[in-house]
Amino acid sequence: MIEDWKNNRKMAKKAHQKLVQRLKKRKGKKLDEQAEAVHEAVFSELNCLDCANCCKSIPPILNRTDIKRIAKHLGMKISAFETVYVRQDEDGDTVMNSSPCPFLETDNSCNIYDYRPKACRQYPHTDELSFSQNIRLHATNAQYCPAVFHILERLAVVGLK
Ligand code: SF4
């Protein structure tokens, strides 16, 4: 599935943008239920530990609670944690300051998994009936995340009936 994404994501970009525009018109519970089912199916076939592309390429947003929790876990003062790991991005968001993420291990696991930022827990925003709330993100995320790519591919077949 990851190879398929690598080989086809660029070609599929425009089709996914069009699909999202069509899905926007159907926002609501029914679409979210269909997306949730497709999300479950895709993630049953795809292991994030074989990928980690989000951790390698998208610095996660950090809120104050994330910073306090992770700093405490690492035994660091908040100010020291911010100096070592945090920066403001071009949109003014507070994010992890390097890509790949400094907490990504060589086996693609997360060194602070139980303490990881909320943004990491929620990515790629396709489960827990959150698909339609985040609909503007999916075409872009399909370029970074093989799961989103395959979710959109499958919704193109089943989600528009
Ligand atoms: S969420 Fe997507 S990009 Fe991140 S590891 Fe899983 S499949 Fe890869």
Ligand code: SF4
């Ligand atoms: S904190 Fe963990 S889950 Fe989040 S980007 Fe870094 S390695 Fe990935």
